[in-house]
Amino acid sequence: MTAEMTTHRPAAAKALPLTDTGLAAPEQSGRLPLPNGVLLRRIEWPTASVILAYHLVALLAFIPWTFSWTGVIVAIIAARLSGLLGINICYHRLLTHRGFKCPKWFEHTLAVIAICCVQDTPARWVAVHRRHHQHADEQPDPHSPLVNFLWGHIGWLIIKNPELNRLGIYDRYAKDILRDPFYVAIERNWLQVKIILAQWAVFFGLGFLAELAMGGTTMQALQFGLSILLWGVFVRTVFVWHQTWAVNSVTHLWGYRNYQTDEDSRNNVFIGLLAHGEGWHNNHHADPRSARHGHKWWEFDTTWLTIRLFEKLGLATDVVGPSPHVMAKAGVNMVTRGGSNTPDE
Ligand SMILES: [Zn+2]
Ligand SMILES: [Zn+2]
Numbered sequence: 001m002t003a004e005m006t007t008h009r010p011a012a013a014k015a016l017p018l019t020d021t022g023l024a025a026p027e028q029s030g031r032l033p034l035p036n037g038v039l040l041r042r043i044e045w046p047t048a049s050v051i052l053a054y055h056l057v058a059l060l061a062f063i064p065w066t067f068s069w070t071g072v073i074v075a076i077i078a079a080r081l082s083g084l085l086g087i088n089i090c091y092h093r094l095l096t097h098r099g100f101k102c103p104k105w106f107e108h109t110l111a112v113i114a115i116c117c118v119q120d121t122p123a124r125w126v127a128v129h130r131r132h133h134q135h136a137d138e139q140p141d142p143h144s145p146l147v148n149f150l151w152g153h154i155g156w157l158i159i160k161n162p163e164l165n166r167l168g169i170y171d172r173y174a175k176d177i178l179r180d181p182f183y184v185a186i187e188r189n190w191l192q193v194k195i196i197l198a199q200w201a202v203f204f205g206l207g208f209l210a211e212l213a214m215g216g217t218t219m220q221a222l223q224f225g226l227s228i229l230l231w232g233v234f235v236r237t238v239f240v241w242h243q244t245w246a247v248n249s250v251t252h253l254w255g256y257r258n259y260q261t262d263e264d265s266r267n268n269v270f271i272g273l274l275a276h277g278e279g280w281h282n283n284h285h286a287d288p289r290s291a292r293h294g295h296k297w298w299e300f301d302t303t304w305l306t307i308r309l310f311e312k313l314g315l316a317t318d319v320v321g322p323s324p325h326v327m328a329k330a331g332v333n334m335v336t337r338g339g340s341n342t343p344d345e
Helices: 047-062 069-097 103-113 122-135 149-158 166-173 179-185 190-214 216-253 270-273 281-286 302-312 324-330
Strands: none
Touching: 047 149, 047 216, 069 103, 069 149, 069 216, 069 302, 103 122, 103 179, 103 190, 122 166, 122 179, 149 190, 179 190, 190 216, 216 270, 216 281
């Protein structure tokens, strides 16, 4: 199904001089080169424009007229939920790695939440991430921070990479995803954009109506609706972006390793806690299929706990736990257990 582990890893990263574009000149540095065909001056304008626009619009949320504490709370709750349910559970552990199964209606609901995070379509996200696992920290890795931190965090998104040509990577990495007509439909007719715009309307509309219901004037309703939109959509999306991007960048540079994998993945405590368990990235590279990324009792993995809750509710089946062989080889002892692969105590 998915191309999994890599076969080679380069030397450890060192500081790299930046060019005038802010990105590295790896050929001169001896560090990991950019993927083949990448030219730093070829910008992926549609993506770059959306990322820039969201960051700029998010700043408006801090203007007193559009600031509200309700908006801040909505942003925090929406960020936690959309990152957890959409990106971690749906795009990553379910669609990319098939760490569990669930009813199609539930999977599609989670996928719509993921699309609202503006991290591209399910097929595209899955294909890019499977390519990352196949070539982690080698030249074809789409976002290795061994090129430099900025490339791994955001550069790879805004600079054209011919190797990520949509049809090419779909054919190689996302055929199983595109067997589902729902995901094919999302690739067409601007459906992804329509879903994203619909969530703008939902957040604004709920804020607008809530203020009217509490006796506010039309102007007050407009103000509160805009506040909920700016915080609940724009600030939240920017926050979840950086959370996901930090898994790509930070957890291939800084942290500890439970497993001697053949790339530079790390377990990073800060990202582990911030990104609901996605920061236990070395564990994940050692055992990609497992829906549980926290392997030690203190490696808190709320994404895994949520999947277990879904299992108890009958919404998740065939949940894959960490391989006992992988853990035994590295001498990792798990205190709690869960998932079909987890050894008995
Ligand atoms: Zn990785
Ligand atoms: Zn993964």
